[in-house]
Amino acid sequence: MLALHDEFAFIEQIKPTSAFQSGLITGIGDDAALVRPKIDMEQIICLDTMVEGVHFTLDTMTPLQIGYKALAVNLSDIAAMGGIPTYYLVSIAIPPGWSEQDLLSIYEGMEMLANKYQIDLIGGDTVSISDSLVITVTVLGEVEKGKHLLRSRATPGDIVFVTGFLGDSAAGLELLLQHGKDHSFTDFEEVLVTKHQFPEPRVEVGRLLAAFERVSLNDVSDGLASELNEIAKASQVVITFDQDDVPLSEQIKIHNNEKSLEYALYGGEDFELVGTVPASDWNSIKQKCVAAGVIIRKIGTVSSGDPAVFLQSSGSLQKIDRKGYNHFSK
Numbered sequence: 001m002l003a004l005h006d007e008f009a010f011i012e013q014i015k016p017t018s019a020f021q022s023g024l025i026t027g028i029g030d031d032a033a034l035v036r037p038k039i040d041m042e043q044i045i046c047l048d049t050m051v052e053g054v055h056f057t058l059d060t061m062t063p064l065q066i067g068y069k070a071l072a073v074n075l076s077d078i079a080a081m082g083g084i085p086t087y088y089l090v091s092i093a094i095p096p097g098w099s100e101q102d103l104l105s106i107y108e109g110m111e112m113l114a115n116k117y118q119i120d121l122i123g124g125d126t127v128s129i130s131d132s133l134v135i136t137v138t139v140l141g142e143v144e145k146g147k148h149l150l151r152s153r154a155t156p157g158d159i160v161f162v163t164g165f166l167g168d169s170a171a172g173l174e175l176l177l178q179h180g181k182d183h184s185f186t187d188f189e190e191v192l193v194t195k196h197q198f199p200e201p202r203v204e205v206g207r208l209l210a211a212f213e214r215v216s217l218n219d220v221s222d223g224l225a226s227e228l229n230e231i232a233k234a235s236q237v238v239i240t241f242d243q244d245d246v247p248l249s250e251q252i253k254i255h256n257n258e259k260s261l262e263y264a265l266y267g268g269e270d271f272e273l274v275g276t277v278p279a280s281d282w283n284s285i286k287q288k289c290v291a292a293g294v295i296i297r298k299i300g301t302v303s304s305g306d307p308a309v310f311l312q313s314s315g316s317l318q319k320i321d322r323k324g325y326n327h328f329s330k
């Protein structure tokens, strides 16, 4: 079955009829989009791709969830820079077998977040492909001049923090691969599965952190071990975190207590934020997160030395390498 009869008729259907952003000059319909950047802001630009068979299958995610997550993972990268998202573009390569309704559902999933964050779809590309669906979302964002958050700003003496719970998405994926998305999951399994299908990008936390003087920040796409190593390397510091402080949900402990730490360290796709701040800012940050309804936990400290990450558990220290999700070593 041909996915679409007419590429142009499809584009007409997904074209927004109104805009949230006042800086939008021309969106969908010309050779390129035109936007007017705000003079006192820096522009942020990122993209992430999701590939059928690699990031999702139709057994793990509905078309609506695929769309939602393709935008969510990019909003997570904007959050990790401390930014406000503004616009997005979508490139979609569609194989045979996908109905027009499936494709509209993908866009509906993206719209859920676009409406929440008041961001405009301003362009993209629609092409055919032989086998697997590929969706690439580009997000533009902005941050006050000098207020962007980098991975490279950790300093000895900082505390290390992480938002939310880690590992739930990987545990949810395991359940989905085992039973398929149409299975009737128990309530606690449903929490894990939902975390995999509808991750919440931590844009509000990124914004509140951007008000602080010095924060290093990264989002958890490939697992805590990988992200902490990225901060350690970018900042040229040592990070030590405590096994007992890794935030694990009640649900993951019920699902598989023994493997829960492994999911948290190496599973990925949590899309929480991990970073470091001066110890003097910690209480204030914690209070602001609590007020915003987001869990945030201190998990470790930063010290000087050759870049490395260590896990502390019952008195012993274990070096944690940059293992985690890697597209080319499985």
Ligand SMILES: Nc1ncnc2c1ncn2[C@@H]1O[C@H](COP(=O)(O)OP(=O)(O)O)[C@@H](O)[C@H]1O
Pocket (backbone or CB within 6 Å): 048, 077, 221
């Ligand atoms: N094929 C590519 N061409 C150019 N830059 C790339 C490519 N792949 C990744 N990057 C860049 O490498 C950096 C790390 O990418 P990635 O690990 O995917 O980041 P994240 O995990 O935050 O999404 C980013 O700055 C990204 O833009």
Ligand SMILES: Cc1ncc(C[n+]2csc(CCOP(=O)(O)OP(=O)(O)O)c2C)c(N)n1
Pocket (backbone or CB within 6 Å): 048, 049, 053, 054, 055, 056, 057, 060, 073, 173, 221, 222, 267, 268, 269, 325
């Ligand atoms: C069917 C299926 N198999 C495996 C996974 C697990 N998985 C795929 S990509 C990925 C890591 C995150 O993706 P990546 O493209 O590395 O994101 P980025 O770091 O660029 O944000 C994980 C854990 C999945 N989501 N779905």
Ligand SMILES: [Mg+2]
Pocket (backbone or CB within 6 Å): 047, 048, 049
């Ligand atoms: Mg990426």
Ligand SMILES: [Mg+2]
Pocket (backbone or CB within 6 Å): 076, 077, 080, 218, 219, 221
């Ligand atoms: Mg990232």
Ligand SMILES: [Mg+2]
Pocket (backbone or CB within 6 Å): 048, 073, 074, 077, 221
């Ligand atoms: Mg990413």
